[in-house]
Each structure stands twice: as structure tokens, then as C-alpha cells.
Amino acid sequence: MIAIIGSGLAGLTAARHLAFAGHLACVFDKGRGPGGRLATRRGGDVMFDHGAARLTAKRPAFAAALKLAVGAGTAARWPVQSDSFVGVPEMKAPFVDLPPVVRLHQSVRIMSVTEDGGWHLTDEGGARHGPFRAVICTVPPAQAADLVPAQAARLHAVRMAPQWAAMLAWDGGAPVQGDLLHPGGVIETVQVMASKPGRPAAPCAVVLHATPDWTCAHLDLTRPEAAQRLLAEAQGALGLDLPPPDSAHGHRWLYARCEVPLGAPFLAVAPTFLLGGDWALGRDAEHAYESGLAMANAVIEALPEPAPLG
Numbered sequence: 001m002i003a004i005i006g007s008g009l010a011g012l013t014a015a016r017h018l019a020f021a022g023h024l025a026c027v028f029d030k031g032r033g034p035g036g037r038l039a040t041r042r043g044g045d046v047m048f049d050h051g052a053a054r055l056t057a058k059r060p061a062f063a064a065a066l067k068l069a070v071g072a073g074t075a076a077r078w079p080v081q082s083d084s085f086v087g088v089p090e091m092k093a094p095f096v097d098l099p100p101v102v103r104l105h106q107s108v109r110i111m112s113v114t115e116d117g118g119w120h121l122t123d124e125g126g127a128r129h130g131p132f133r134a135v136i137c138t139v140p141p142a143q144a145a146d147l148v149p150a151q152a153a154r155l156h157a158v159r160m161a162p163q164w165a166a167m168l169a170w171d172g173g174a175p176v177q178g179d180l181l182h183p184g185g186v187i188e189t190v191q192v193m194a195s196k197p198g199r200p201a202a203p204c205a206v207v208l209h210a211t212p213d214w215t216c217a218h219l220d221l222t223r224p225e226a227a228q229r230l231l232a233e234a235q236g237a238l239g240l241d242l243p244p245p246d247s248a249h250g251h252r253w254l255y256a257r258c259e260v261p262l263g264a265p266f267l268a269v270a271p272t273f274l275l276g277g278d279w280a281l282g283r284d285a286e287h288a289y290e291s292g293l294a295m296a297n298a299v300i301e302a303l304p305e306p307a308p309l310g
């Protein structure tokens with residue numbers, strides 16, 4: 001059995017790949033559902049992709065994964081953004097359908113990893129999980145440094161930038177049109193959800209992402225304040241005079257995008273204890289996919305004989 005910490009794209013990719021090689025994988029995540037930063041928030045009829053806006057593939061492995069997902073109906077091209085795909089009906093959809101030998105344990109925060117006749121994980125409630133033959137850890141670098149203090153210097157050299165997201169909805173009409181806009185100023189992107197395949201056309205739902213610089217300067221805003229400030233900034237940048245939204249929520253991503261990556265697909269604490277995620281290679285979902293794949297391959301190489309099933 002292999003333990004995977006984190007059910008974001010890197011962890012899900014590693015789990016799937018290990019399962020196809022005959023390994024049992026047990027995935028632990030502190031969040032309520034899988035997907036990590038491939039996040040979509042739902043409220044009634046409205047949906048917001050407040051994490052990753054789109055999926056792009058520059059290299060063959062992720063391109064093949066997206067092509068398979070398009071064939072399966074869990075991803076689609078984003079019209080107009082011809083190089084971009086989105087998960088359907090939500091961003092994580094292409095990656096969450098896992099083979100049955102993968103066990104997902106959500107709402108379990110892992111606090112420590114120890115080696116004692118195999119790898120053991122201890123969660124927030126003090127429960128001990130294991131023994132595992134290998135551990136793949138895909139949490140952000142600052143949190144990985146808490147789990148592996150001996151690697152703190154290398155992990156703290158990796159830089160992640162924060163990002164505020166505003167989720168706005170208008171019940172009637174469509175005050176904002178378009179696809180993925182880059183208005184400039186402190187607004188990095190404006191996403192009109194109805195332009196994405198599989199999202200409801202109404203109510204009109206819009207996600208604004210602030211630039212990392214603005215976010216750093218406004219980390220302490222409350223969520224409603226951040227949503228209102230970003231709306232005002234977006235109106236200014238786009239030259240719009242919008243009616244007040246019927247709902248406005250903010251979400252602060254403390255570790256949104258990697259600015260200075262590790263520079264390798266993963267960091268090996270031991271041949272069977274690997275740390276990775278997007279931050280190992282770069283800032284995009286494709287980097288998370290590639291890191292997850294590389295860690296699974298390294299474990300398959302270190303443990304050529306999968307444990308017998310049952």
C-alpha cells in the first residue's frame with residue numbers, strides 16, 4: 001500500500017498511475033473533496049471556478065490526458081481560448097474518476113510522517129495510519145516543510161504567491177460578456193462562467209482573480225471586502241458600470257501559483273518518501289500532473305513488486 005498526501009491533481013495523478021501499475025494507493029486530504037486547487041464552488045444554480053481557470057498542455061503527457069478526458073466527456077475545449085480546456089462540469093472532473101483500488105480519505109489532515117517498520121502517517125486527531133511501503137506527499141512547500149523539517153531550507157526556497165478570488169453573481173441578465181478577459185491593473189483575469197462548456201448560462205456568474213502583488217498588499221481584507229474591492233477595480237479597468245451583484249464572495253488562496261519552483265519533478269526525502277506538486281516544476285496544472293506522474297514512476301521503480309491484492 002502506498003500513501004499519498006493530497007488529493008489535488010498531483011496526488012490524483014500519482015494514485016491513478018500507481019493503481020494501473022498494480023499498487024494499492026491510499027490518498028489522504030484535509031479538504032472535504034478531491035481536486036485541491038482545481039476548485040469549483042457551487043451554490044444553488046451558480047458555479048464558480050475560483051481556483052484554476054483553464055487547463056493547457058504544452059507537452060505530450062498532459063495533452064494525452066486531456067485528449068482522453070475530452071473523449072470521456074469530462075473535459076472540453078474552451079471556445080475562443082483555442083489552446084485551453086476546462087473540466088466538465090467542473091475543473092477537477094477529468095481527474096477524479098479513480099480505479100477502485102484507490103482509497104480516498106477526505107477531511108484527514110496529516111501532521112507527521114515517520115519511518116518505523118514502514119512509513120506511518122499521523123493525523124490531526126492523533127490516529128496513526130500505516131504501515132505504507134512508500135509515501136508521496138503533494139502538499140504546498142511551506143506545509144511540506146512542517147512535515148519534513150530536515151528539508152525546510154530547500155522547501156522554503158520555493159516561492160508560492162497568494163491570490164484573492166472574487167465570486168460574483170447577478171440573478172437576472174448578463175452584465176458582463178466575454179470569455180477570459182485580462183483587463184490589466186490589479187485584476188489578472190475576469191472569467192465569465194457561462195462562456196465555459198457545461199456551466200449554466202444563468203445566473204450570470206463571474207470570477208475575478210487579483211494579481212499576486214495586489215493580493216500580497218491586501219492579505220488581511222475580509223472576504224466580503226476583497227470581493228467588493230475587486231469588483232470596483234474590475235469595473236474601472238473594463239470601463240463598466242455594473243449593477244450591484246446579488247451575491248459577492250471572496251476566497252483567499254494563500255498558496256495559489258508558484259513563482260520560484262524547485263527545479264526538479266520532486267524532492268526525495270528517501271527513495272520511498274517523495275515530495276512534489278506543481279511547485280516542483282512550475283505554476284500550471286500541467287506541472288502538477290507531470291510531478292505526480294514522475295513520483296509514481298519513481299515509486300514503481302523503487303518497489304518493482306506491487307503488494308498482493310486482498
Ligand SMILES: Cc1cc2nc3c(=O)[nH]c(=O)nc-3n(C[C@H](O)[C@H](O)[C@H](O)COP(=O)(O)OP(=O)(O)OC[C@H]3O[C@@H](n4cnc5c(N)ncnc54)[C@H](O)[C@@H]3O)c2cc1C
Pocket residue numbers: 005006007008009010011028029030031035036037038050051052053054055056108109110111138139140143163165209253255256257276277278279283284285286288
Ligand atoms: C486562483 C488560481 C488560479 C489558477 N489558474 C490556473 C490556470 O488558469 N491554469 C493552470 O494551469 N493552473 C492554474 N492554477 C494552478 C493549478 O490550480 C495548480 O497548479 C494545480 O491545481 C496544483 O495541483 P497540486 O496537486 O500540485 O496541488 P493542490 O491542488 O494544492 O493539492 C494539494 C492538496 O494537499 C492538501 N493538503 C495540504 N496540506 C495537507 C495535509 N497536511 N494533510 C492532508 N492534505 C493536505 C490540500 O487540501 C490540497 O487538496 C491556478 C491556481 C489558483 C489557486
